[in-house]
Amino acid sequence: MPFDPHLPTRSQLRADQRAIGWWLLVVAAMIWAMVALGGATRLTGSGLSIMEWAPLSGTLPPLSQAEWQRLYDLYRTIPQYELVNQGFGLEGFKQIFWLEWAHRLWGRLIGLAFVLPLAWFWLRGRIPQGLKPRLVLLLLLGGAQGAVGWFMVTSGFEADRTAVSPYRLVTHLGLALLLYGLVLWTALNLFRPERNAPEHPAGLRRLVHGTAGLLVLAMLAGGFVAGIHAGLAYNTFPLMEGRWVPEGYAELSPFLLNWTANIAAVQFNHRLLATLAGAAALAAAFWGIRVLPVGFARGSLLALGLVVALQYALGVATLLLVVPAWLGTLHQTVAVGVLTAALAALHALRRPRHAAPVSRTRA
Numbered sequence: 449m450p451f452d453p454h455l456p457t458r459s460q461l462r463a464d465q466r467a468i469g470w471w472l473l474v475v476a477a478m479i480w481a482m483v484a485l486g487g488a489t490r491l492t493g494s495g496l497s498i499m500e501w502a503p504l505s506g507t508l509p510p511l512s513q514a515e516w517q518r519l520y521d522l523y524r525t526i527p528q529y530e531l532v533n534q535g536f537g538l539e540g541f542k543q544i545f546w547l548e549w550a551h552r553l554w555g556r557l558i559g560l561a562f563v564l565p566l567a568w569f570w571l572r573g574r575i576p577q578g579l580k581p582r583l584v585l586l587l588l589l590g591g592a593q594g595a596v597g598w599f600m601v602t603s604g605f606e607a608d609r610t611a612v613s614p615y616r617l618v619t620h621l622g623l624a625l626l627l628y629g630l631v632l633w634t635a636l637n638l639f640r641p642e643r644n645a646p647e648h649p650a651g652l653r654r655l656v657h658g659t660a661g662l663l664v665l666a667m668l669a670g671g672f673v674a675g676i677h678a679g680l681a682y683n684t685f686p687l688m689e690g691r692w693v694p695e696g697y698a699e700l701s702p703f704l705l706n707w708t709a710n711i712a713a714v715q716f717n718h719r720l721l722a723t724l725a726g727a728a729a730l731a732a733a734f735w736g737i738r739v740l741p742v743g744f745a746r747g748s749l750l751a752l753g754l755v756v757a758l759q760y761a762l763g764v765a766t767l768l769l770v771v772p773a774w775l776g777t778l779h780q781t782v783a784v785g786v787l788t789a790a791l792a793a794l795h796a797l798r799r800p801r802h803a804a805p806v807s808r809t810r811a
């Protein structure tokens with residue numbers, strides 16, 4: 449290949465990859481914190497307190513008594529005020545205002561933490577070949593997440609509603625998890641570009657894929673439990689009102705409606721999927737410990753087994769204690785830990801590529 453002074457050296461490329469990888473890890477950590485904040489916002493009933501979508505001017509909280517009163521008067525027009533918070537006064541309103549405001553502010557900060565370094569790396573020509581489309585996609589998905597959040601909030605203002613639509617809640621949660629997963633996966637690609645997984649049985653890789661799929665389904669089902677407040681009923685474990693499969697599982701018609709709108713079925717599905725995912729994760733962890741050498745793959749599988757066991761216990765405790773806000777928030781937060789461990793394990797066990805792509809560098 450002829451000498452080209454504009455191409456980065458191999459060590460420059462490596463340094464750029466690591467710098468971008470660290471930046472993405474920081475963004476991923478901020479998204480994780482955002483999921484925690486979102487859980488707290490939902491569980492304290494704060495999510496409908498700001499009835500405006502003002503990307504720039506909404507950055508500042510109300511600075512005068514008149515502005516507080518204006519926002520409070522707006523809130524007093526929606527059914528949630530009438531049916532849940534009537535007469536709680538301006539002081540009560542302030543209490544539910546701050547978490548929603550912090551959730552939105554944190555979203556703006558994540559946007560800045562993504563856009564500013566992106567522009568800096570881009571203008572200095574430090575983004576490796578092929579990575580730009582992925583980073584633009586992440587930017588678009590982040591913007592879409594803000595819009596979906598607002599779309600979700602507006603559903604809570606409709607007549608006779610005191611909470612948001614569970615479908616929009618699950619879309620918002622699902623997109624947050626997708627965005628987090630893509631950012632983390634991209635960072636992992638940059639830190640560990642080689643596909644040099646240790647020798648392991650193909651069955652183990654398949655098991656980890658199946659586990660990850662079950663975990664994602666369990667998480668989406670959990671979103672519906674949260675969305676229709678199904679955690680406030682059947683607060684016993686493992687039986688539901690003395691039965692393994694609750695009475696009325698198939699009460700609604702058409703049948704599929706039960707999976708999103710019937711408290712008994714929604715909660716049962718979440719338990720079942722979590723149990724299957726938990727058993728699969730533990731099996732993968734034991735298998736990994738037995739056959740893999742000490743290293744990233746083994747460590748990830750061990751972490752997966754441990755964090756899924758913790759998440760399962762937190763879920764049972766959340767249910768038995770009838771969803772206290774702090775415990776529900778912790779359960780939502782540790783779900784992202786489960787996803788992290790599953791993605792790390794999947795990444796570590798990627799199938800080796802026969803011919804590695806040649807990145808253009810000079811020696």
Ligand code: HEM
Pocket residue numbers: 487491663666667668669670671672673674675677678679685718719722723725726756759760761762763764765766767771776777779780781783786
């Ligand atoms: C692999 C294990 C599990 C995973 C990955 C998981 C994940 C999730 C997720 C993502 C949510 C929605 C977000 C939230 O509000 O917390 C959720 C909600 C919930 N989960 Fe789980 N979960 C697991 C196990 C369990 C178990 C075993 C139970 C109880 C038997 C349980 C009970 C609940 C309850 C009651 C909620 C609703 C909490 C609320 O209203 O805020 N979870 N879960």
